[in-house]
Amino acid sequence: MFLFLLASGLSLIFGVSRTLNLAHGSLYMLAAYLSFTFTHMGAHNLWGFVAAIAASAVIVMGVGTVMEVTVLRRVYESGELYIALVTYAVILLVESLVKYVWGSGLLSVPLPDFLNNNVLVFGVPVPRYNLILIALGIVVAVCLWRLIYHTRWGLNLRAAAMDREMAAALGLNEKRLFTTVFLLGSLLAGLGGALAAPLISLDPSMDANIIIQVFAVVVIGGLGSLVGSLVAALLVGILEAFGVLAFPGLSLSLVFIVMAVVLIVRPWGLFGREEA
Amino acid sequence: MSLSLLGTVAGCGSTASSAKTNTGGSASSGKTLTVGYIDDFTGPLGIYGKQDFNGAKLAVQQFNASGGLNGTKIKLVSADAKTSQSEAVTQMRNMIYNQHIKFIMNGLDSAECVAMGKLAAQTKTVFTSFCGADNFVVKDGNPWSFRIVNMGAKTQSYSAAAYAHQHFPNKKRWYLIANDYSFGRQAVSIFEQRMKQLEPDVQFVGTSYVPLNATDYTPYITAILQKHPDAIFDAWANGIPFWKQAAPYHLSQKIQIVGGYWGGTNELAFLSKSEVPVGAIVGGIPWYGIHNKANTTFVNDFKSAFGKYPQSSNYFAYMSAEGLLQAMKKANSTDPAKVRQALSTLTMNTPIGKLTMDPWDNQGVAPYFLGVVSWDAKANQGRDINIVPVNTTSFMPTKAQVAASRKS
Numbered sequence: 310m311f312l313f314l315l316a317s318g319l320s321l322i323f324g325v326s327r328t329l330n331l332a333h334g335s336l337y338m339l340a341a342y343l344s345f346t347f348t349h350m351g352a353h354n355l356w357g358f359v360a361a362i363a364a365s366a367v368i369v370m371g372v373g374t375v376m377e378v379t380v381l382r383r384v385y386e387s388g389e390l391y392i393a394l395v396t397y398a399v400i401l402l403v404e405s406l407v408k409y410v411w412g413s414g415l416l417s418v419p420l421p422d423f424l425n426n427n428v429l430v431f432g433v434p435v436p437r438y439n440l441i442l443i444a445l446g447i448v449v450a451v452c453l454w455r456l457i458y459h460t461r462w463g464l465n466l467r468a469a470a471m472d473r474e475m476a477a478a479l480g481l482n483e484k485r486l487f488t489t490v491f492l493l494g495s496l497l498a499g500l501g502g503a504l505a506a507p508l509i510s511l512d513p514s515m516d517a518n519i520i521i522q523v524f525a526v527v528v529i530g531g532l533g534s535l536v537g538s539l540v541a542a543l544l545v546g547i548l549e550a551f552g553v554l555a556f557p558g559l560s561l562s563l564v565f566i567v568m569a570v571v572l573i574v575r576p577w578g579l580f581g582r583e584e585a
Numbered sequence: 586m587s588l589s590l591l592g593t594v595a596g597c598g599s600t601a602s603s604a605k606t607n608t609g610g611s612a613s614s615g616k617t618l619t620v621g622y623i624d625d626f627t628g629p630l631g632i633y634g635k636q637d638f639n640g641a642k643l644a645v646q647q648f649n650a651s652g653g654l655n656g657t658k659i660k661l662v663s664a665d666a667k668t669s670q671s672e673a674v675t676q677m678r679n680m681i682y683n684q685h686i687k688f689i690m691n692g693l694d695s696a697e698c699v700a701m702g703k704l705a706a707q708t709k710t711v712f713t714s715f716c717g718a719d720n721f722v723v724k725d726g727n728p729w730s731f732r733i734v735n736m737g738a739k740t741q742s743y744s745a746a747a748y749a750h751q752h753f754p755n756k757k758r759w760y761l762i763a764n765d766y767s768f769g770r771q772a773v774s775i776f777e778q779r780m781k782q783l784e785p786d787v788q789f790v791g792t793s794y795v796p797l798n799a800t801d802y803t804p805y806i807t808a809i810l811q812k813h814p815d816a817i818f819d820a821w822a823n824g825i826p827f828w829k830q831a832a833p834y835h836l837s838q839k840i841q842i843v844g845g846y847w848g849g850t851n852e853l854a855f856l857s858k859s860e861v862p863v864g865a866i867v868g869g870i871p872w873y874g875i876h877n878k879a880n881t882t883f884v885n886d887f888k889s890a891f892g893k894y895p896q897s898s899n900y901f902a903y904m905s906a907e908g909l910l911q912a913m914k915k916a917n918s919t920d921p922a923k924v925r926q927a928l929s930t931l932t933m934n935t936p937i938g939k940l941t942m943d944p945w946d947n948q949g950v951a952p953y954f955l956g957v958v959s960w961d962a963k964a965n966q967g968r969d970i971n972i973v974p975v976n977t978t979s980f981m982p983t984k985a986q987v988a989a990s991r992k993s
Binding site: 311413414415416417419420422425426427434436437438439505507508509510512513514517518519522546549550551552553554 | 830832
């Protein structure tokens with residue numbers, strides 16, 4: 310589910326603005342650390358935990374938006390290299406900030422006791438929190454689908470993704486659109502980080518750890534495709550789960566083998582569009 | 586704008602240590618002797634580097650506060666190996682050739698210490714490490730490389746096997762799980778071999794190696810449950826995600842878990858009450874469970890200096906540094922050759938008990954600790970109880986074994 314949230318955000322941003330945001334993992338990391346702070350401020354019960362998650366995601370949404378307005382907007386026309394350099398610089402800045410504020414050591418976000426239990430599904434124990442994450446993933450996917458395919462904003466987004474120059478020529482405010490896409494992408498990254506935090510340990514290298522998997526998902530699904538992100542995230546999750554059971558020796562590389570096959574057979578991804 | 590961007594990139598990943606040194610290793614008349622400390626301050630093992638360094642810093646502070654060696658004080662300079670063997674060797678070369686440092690310490694990383702040990706032998710640099718790779722001191726050992734604290738894979742796995750054999754003799758079906766890196770694989774392999782020696786009828790029903798950076802442990806937990814083992818052996822670089830994700834399954838209550846890594850006692854402090862794996866056996870150096878004057882002093886000094894209680898790796902770094910400094914006092918010299926000789930036969934009192942160096946592999950012999958995980962309501966955290974100090978003397982390779990290993 311986390312991969313879907315991050316991959317869909319990254320895909321949306323790229324699909325419209327052709328910006329590969331290398332700092333996407335940093336937004337995920339920042340949200341995780343913020344959720345640590347909020348949960349240790351006394352958010353011990355379920356609603357406090359929910360508020361901590363929401364607050365972390367919203368703050369990171371703001372950070373991402375500020376990043377787009379103040380930094381990225383100035384280099385869109387400068388080419389992919391400069392965008393890559395700038396977003397790499399953001400990675401370093403966020404890492405330094407995290408180390409300065411929270412330190413370099415391990416941190417842990419507690420899960421409310423109510424969620425730290427399991428539910429029997431067809432006789433198989435499934436963690437309660439995992440079921441909530443699955444449900445949340447479905448809700449987010451449906452909301453994104455509604456937003457993109459059933460709203461004016463979504464129509465503009467799809468138009469800009471299809472042909473940016475024509476959309477701008479027809480009066481679409483490109484700057485505002487890019488900012489709102491970045492806002493949404495950052496919100497998704499923040500939500501992913503805050504939700505993942507209780508299941509892992511936090512450390513300043515967690516952005517690099519997740520972004521590689523996210524890139525694999527986006528490559529398999531297709532850059533710019535929301536459906537691709539969902540399907541690829543599911544596929545990666547299934548590959549990891551069954552790889553451990555069926556091919557333990559290959560489980561580490563199974564995802565990347567699939568990615569390589571997709572790149573060979575359909576370089577634009579399973580649901581991406583072939584570039585003219 | 587473009588130049589500033591390039592400047593930013595050029596500055597990224599800068600590796601050179603800019604520490605200045607006043608004296609080289611062999612000066613006995615200088616006021617300061619520089620000792621290098623190379624550890625993983627960033628990268629997957631970066632979570633340990635900075636905290637480990639505190640242990641070494643405390644030892645040096647105490648040494649200097651007591652007057653040093655005939656007025657010579659120690660200056661500790663650090664460099665980041667970035668959890669990379671090549672970077673560790675690069676930093677070591679910089680310290681040796683550019684800064685003329687003749688005493689270098691290193692931390693945990695098993696791949697780093699072996700490579701650095703070889704460089705130490707080539708350059709006649711006194712090198713100490715507390716890495717987990719046993720071949721650092723056995724097969725690839727040399728007269729200039731020392732592992733003062735024997736917390737290697739063999740010590741930990743043998744301790745786990747001995748504990749399992751004594752306390753859980755009826756548990757025959759074992760599942761083995763570890764992080765996929767040098768120490769993890771060694772720990773599993775050694776545990777397997779040792780259990781087969783102790784209990785020939787033991788079965789290993791499954792093995793999993795989890796990537797160091799994995800975020801999802803559910804597939805591995807599912808794999809364990811599917812095999813219905815009697816017990817689990819685990820060895821982690823960082824076990825917190827495993828404990829957190831295993832908690833909803835009540836794994837430690839369903840299946841006996843025996844840990845073969847010293848991080849276990851540290852990790853309990855990071856887990857909430859519902860996450861603590863009650864009943865699991867974890868190892869390490871539990872500061873609250875060692876009752877002697879030296880440990881009480883060490884714990885108090887560490888807390889005063891750094892505001893927190895020491896973790897296992899703080900003990901390793903402290904004892905490594907302490908061993909090096911005591912060897913200098915024993916030799917009454919900062920000459921590397923004399924210090925090396927003194928260190929190879931050193932015996933010293935440490936916070937965890939008496940430590941004696943075996944001169945045939947330059948490895949120190951000290952106790953290890955295992956205990957049962959429980960929730961301590963007063964401390965409001967998970968802690969080990971029923972702590973057992975394991976005598977590791979019988980785990981150490983003999984002189985003949987070391988010689989045979991180095992010949993092969």
